[in-house]
Amino acid sequence: MSAFISEFDLRTRAREDAPTIAIKDSIDIAGYPTTAACRALADQPAAAEHAEVVQRLLDAGWRINGKTNMHELAFGMTGINDFTGTPRNPQDMSRIPGGSSSGSASAVGFGLADAALGTDTGGSVRGPAACCGVIGFKPTFGRVSRVGVAPKETTLDCVGPFSREMHVLIDVMTAIDPTFDTRAARADASKARVGIVAVQADADILRAVESAVHRAGFASRSVELDAMNDAFVAGLAVINAETWRAFGHLVDTGKLGADLVARLRAASNTSAVDVDAAERVRRMFTASVDRELDDVDVLILPTLPTFPITLEAARAGTSVIAMSSLIRPFNLSGHPALSIPVPVVGTSLKAGLQVVGRKGADEKVCAVAACLTKLNMPKGNYVE
Template sequence: MNEFISEFSLGDADGPSIAIKDSIDVAGYPTTAGSRALANAPPAAAHAEVVERLLEAGWRVVGKTNMHELAFGMTGINDYTGTPENPQDETRIPGGSSSGSAAAVGLHLTCAALGTDTGGSVRGPAACCGVIGMKPTFGRVSRHGVAPLVSTLDCVGPFARDMTTLTDVMAAIAPGFDEIAAATPLSAAKIGIVAVDALREIRDAVARAPSLAGFAARDVELPRLRAAFDAGLVVINAETWRAFGHLIETGKLGPDLDARLRHASLTTPADLEAAESVRRDFTAEVDRVLDSVDAIVLPTLPALPITLDAARSGTSVIAMSSLIRPFNLSGHPAISLPLPIAGSPLVAGLQIVARKGADELVCALAAQFETALAAQETLA
């Protein structure tokens, strides 16, 4: 399927190319969020702030990318606009919701892309498609001109095939981002390896990565990780219902979206209050761990992406976001980096998380992991 909902060219004709998720406004083009219910939306009157910044920095916008409908799903399957091809394996899901952005980068259709990450929707597709994806610190990058209008979780973030390109995008979209610091190797770093439930081969690859990069490492625990995963879904449900619940009346939503929105409508104020309590506790827990290490690492996804056939047959994908959604709830910056695993032609994802505001540190660490993992692959 076509990774682009629409292809065009804006900006410097000689600039590096970047594609924009269809939940982000590009002036003159409708923002449909991959939904038939918004197919007749009027063209956006102005660029989203991130698009304006990219154009000012010399980037060439080459199109809008496909997505899971209304950014409310993890598979990336979209029977209305089409399902993007997973560059690693066309039989597997590309991940959602920023499916088209991850796929377009992985298929070398563009140098970079923007997505949005509310519950893992940049990092998940990045891991599925074998590319790099970053969720900045919540609030670090403007959401002006991004749907939904209001969110306490959602972040605009970049995809790229290499860290140099990704930091170039961050320098364009994040005010005050220090590109030099983000590219400066660290002489030493302390890494915490989070104990999680994931495929053994992925856990083993994560555990090896710090020593390969020359970093000191120790095991750390986040006991509230599962509670944060559950609480994050409560917040997502409440905020997505608030933003898009009215679209049920159109009768034009896909069956999965209709069902998920109706379920989201059942979220109570008490549910949300409990979720906010978990948010406070989990955020404090992550902050405490990061007081003793420079960053923590864990798998992006607990397993490799399932097949399209399995997803269409009803195989649950809720666990896909078990290790990524918690950091939307807490607001910490996180990157997913391609991670080779033993015995598989597919790469998984290494997730790197650091203190709030330390987006440059996350990038610097990721660049060193990138170099070390590439060297290991060469030796292998």
């Protein structure tokens, strides 16, 4: 099913019954090349050392059972990869798995691992999580180590976990973040104050999100976030500039997919003026989110504005950039954001509900998400 690029059993003081975790192929594992699922990097030498997050997982007793597939160079939202194969979507195999951490979401959704690590630069953990019906978390920017993670330089990217259950995700965070307060993440959050963000999304998805909040019994109010669309556009400018700087030299190798070449060439046109304007929006939007979070504990909104499109439609050229309209802004601002699956009336597909918290309050985000999942987590509906 192409969820894994390579499968193995990496143990360091791990028990036979240790929980298993898969690692996105943009994260170093000693002895294995980090290829970012890209032909141009296929001949990379093996990594000499584990990324810091990998070493922490091994030290905590996790068993790594594979490197996961991904959208080439982590620069795409569909998860389609004609070089290493396209991971299947466990909710509906006719639909895209989402990108760029497609293999990580797929592996968790199909039960190939208890958890997985991905990276989230413009929604690349939360988007695939919502597509594949699993949980995905983007921590506060800078909180989890990126040493040994590609690209090296970024103002957006975060390493984050996938799981099927919140208690497993909390276990992963406890392992990869030495400052993570496990007790606070497992605390009762039923009295949390919730702001439901007014956004543009499919009506059935909006109803599913509001129903999930209602079932959990949270006190809630409506919230307007200033400059949400501006933050989406600014996030695109920043990721384009930073991805071109990291990988633009690969365009002339002749070893990139045609779609990626087109996106990179377009990204090369991002000017210093564009980036300066994006940074102004970053400051404005971050302040807007912080203001709203002064009065509520978390913000809640859909993860994706609509259900993932089909593979056929994506290959035919249907644009997917709007998929990231509700997730990319929080990469720009750096706030922690987590996606959980919630049921939608009239379909077996689950939508993503996104929980956004104050910077550094990753534990509160996890606690609220755990409270939501107690009443809303779907079970047993994955494709077999």
